[in-house]
Amino acid sequence: MLAAYAARADPADPLSALNVGDIDPPEVPADWVQVNVRAAALNHHDIWSLRGVGLAADRLPMILGCDAAGVTDDGREVIIHAVINDPDFVGSDATYDPARSLLSERYPGTLAVAVRVPRANAIPKPPELSFAEAACLPTAWLTAYRMLFTQSGAKPGDTVLIQGAGGGVATALITLGRHAGLRVWVTSRDEARGARAVALGAHQAFPSGTRLPERVDAVMETVGAATWSHSINALRPGGTLVICGATSGDNPAKAELTKIFFKPLRVIGSTMGTRAELISLTQMLITTGVRPVIDRTLPLTDAAEGFAAMINGDVFGKIVVEP
Numbered sequence: 001m002l003a004a005y006a007a008r009a010d011p012a013d014p015l016s017a018l019n020v021g022d023i024d025p026p027e028v029p030a031d032w033v034q035v036n037v038r039a040a041a042l043n044h045h046d047i048w049s050l051r052g053v054g055l056a057a058d059r060l061p062m063i064l065g066c067d068a069a070g071v072t073d074d075g076r077e078v079i080i081h082a083v084i085n086d087p088d089f090v091g092s093d094a095t096y097d098p099a100r101s102l103l104s105e106r107y108p109g110t111l112a113v114a115v116r117v118p119r120a121n122a123i124p125k126p127p128e129l130s131f132a133e134a135a136c137l138p139t140a141w142l143t144a145y146r147m148l149f150t151q152s153g154a155k156p157g158d159t160v161l162i163q164g165a166g167g168g169v170a171t172a173l174i175t176l177g178r179h180a181g182l183r184v185w186v187t188s189r190d191e192a193r194g195a196r197a198v199a200l201g202a203h204q205a206f207p208s209g210t211r212l213p214e215r216v217d218a219v220m221e222t223v224g225a226a227t228w229s230h231s232i233n234a235l236r237p238g239g240t241l242v243i244c245g246a247t248s249g250d251n252p253a254k255a256e257l258t259k260i261f262f263k264p265l266r267v268i269g270s271t272m273g274t275r276a277e278l279i280s281l282t283q284m285l286i287t288t289g290v291r292p293v294i295d296r297t298l299p300l301t302d303a304a305e306g307f308a309a310m311i312n313g314d315v316f317g318k319i320v321v322e323p
């Protein structure tokens with residue numbers, strides 16, 4: 001089966017660990033359903049996997065990918081929910097399952113001609129969404145939806161700061177935040193990306209690290225070490241920082257512990273989202289008419305080109321691949 005997979009791990013040169021070619025997919029539970037992939041999307045998660053972060057050597061080779069939309073063998077058009085729970089997990093929130101994994105961590109991922117998932121992880125794809133648009137939702141957009149609407153406590157009229165304008169999560173946060181009545185501020189290292197963020201719906205873009213005109217109610221953090229202090233400083237007393245990633249590293253020069261307790265702030269970790277949140281997200285896209293920004297669409301065989309652009313920070317929105 002044609003797939004993009006991690007053949008090994010290389011912390012310094014992740015692209016050298018990527019193979020695109022034929023691979024025998026490992027076994028998955030017999031009752032899982034096959035989804036024939038029409039479109040998949042790349043995430044920074046795949047690059048972490050190629051670096052060996054979160055993917056143990058004894059699980060290699062591993063087909064990459066968390067995001068896809070496709071058609072089941074019985075003809076249903078579906079979107080993949082990439083959070084795979086322990087079948088015995090009894091909590092109401094899939095992201096709190098201590099034994100959860102994401103596709104491509106324990107079971108083969110979506111950057112392939114086909115992927116197999118538990119039946120409940122194949123949710124209906126509304127006809128209003130193209131396969132490419134639907135493929136952008138399961139990771140970046142679901143994560144953004146949960147950060148804003150489940151975790152941040154932000155209400156219409158509040159100001160939300162989004163660090164790092166161009167990423168898949170950031171562009172989703174800008175779009176969803178704008179359509180939810182929030183005042184959306186973004187930062188970017190790049191003036192042109194900041195301008196694109198404003199064209200997308202942000203009310204204002206600022207150079208990374210600049211002092212803002214006023215303090216904000218919530219910060220959405222995906223950049224990590226490079227923006228951590230700015231995020232803490234930007235919040236009003238009682239504000240909320242929601243963090244889902246650390247692209248620039250997870251060890252900031254200053255942890256800012258005093259400011260966190262003295263202001264006092266809420267710092268909330270967030271990962272992916274539930275099946276119900278993914279369904280609500282698709283409904284929000286239908287009712288608002290908004291769609292994911294797609295930076296480019298590539299054949300699966302050119303996945304390396306897409307990953308290179310992400311590593312260089314040369315992206316605005318999601319990169320879609322088609323098998």
Ligand SMILES: NC(=O)c1ccc[n+]([C@@H]2O[C@H](COP(=O)([O-])OP(=O)(O)OC[C@H]3O[C@@H](n4cnc5c(N)ncnc54)[C@H](OP(=O)(O)O)[C@@H]3O)[C@@H](O)[C@H]2O)c1
Pocket residue numbers: 043044045048139140143163164165166167168169170187188189190193194208222223226227244245246247248270271272310313315
């Ligand atoms: N927990 C979860 O469930 C979950 C889900 C999705 C993503 N994530 C994580 O969230 C992070 C974002 O992922 P993504 O795919 O949306 O985007 P990404 O490709 O990792 O980049 C996001 C943005 O970060 C900014 N950035 C990168 N390096 C920077 C640096 N050194 N200094 C300042 N800004 C920097 C860039 O913005 P500018 O150039 O515009 O400044 C870039 O556009 C990743 O670490 C990913 O692993 C986690």
